[in-house]
Amino acid sequence: AGTVPSTKFIYHLPRTNVLGFFYPMSPVNSAVVRRTWGLYELGTQDSTTFAPDLPYGPNFEYEEFLECRSYIVAVLGNLVLAVLFGLMALSSTFRKIVERFLLYKPGQGPDESRFAGPRVNAYCELVL
Numbered sequence: 001a002g003t004v005p006s007t008k009f010i011y012h013l014p015r016t017n018v019l020g021f022f023y024p025m026s027p028v029n030s031a032v033v034r035r036t037w038g039l040y041e042l043g044t045q046d047s048t049t050f051a052p053d054l055p056y057g058p059n060f061e062y063e064e065f066l067e068c069r070s071y072i073v074a075v076l077g078n079l080v081l082a083v084l085f086g087l088m089a090l091s092s093t094f095r096k097i098v099e100r101f102l103l104y105k106p107g108q109g110p111d112e113s114r115f116a117g118p119r120v121n122a123y124c125e126l127v128l
């Protein structure tokens with residue numbers, strides 16, 4: 001438990017129709033979630049530290065991905081991400097183009113109203 005899940009080319013939640021592909025922030029986010037899991041598990045063993053009433057449990061697993069509608073979109077999404085990250089790693093010209101036209105300057109960004117309302121779909125599976 002608490003191990004790092006392997007990166008998959010196509011994600012599929014069991015007993016659902018939910019498909020997805022790699023999310024670039026998932027390694028960072030899952031490290032935070034696994035650290036929290038470890039702290040909660042440690043807290044359940046030591047009565048002097050805070051532990052939530054319902055810790056994640058010893059068989060907790062966490063995966064994060066970008067949801068899509070079909071296998072074709074999942075494959076294409078992975079390929080696009082691979083090409084973009086490859087170009088970012090290998091081409092300083094491509095990095096400069098991305099910085100100039102796609103990234104916000106410090107202090108700028110989208111309007112706050114764009115962030116109103118829920119934007120995350122979370123799926124949980126309870127295994128006993």
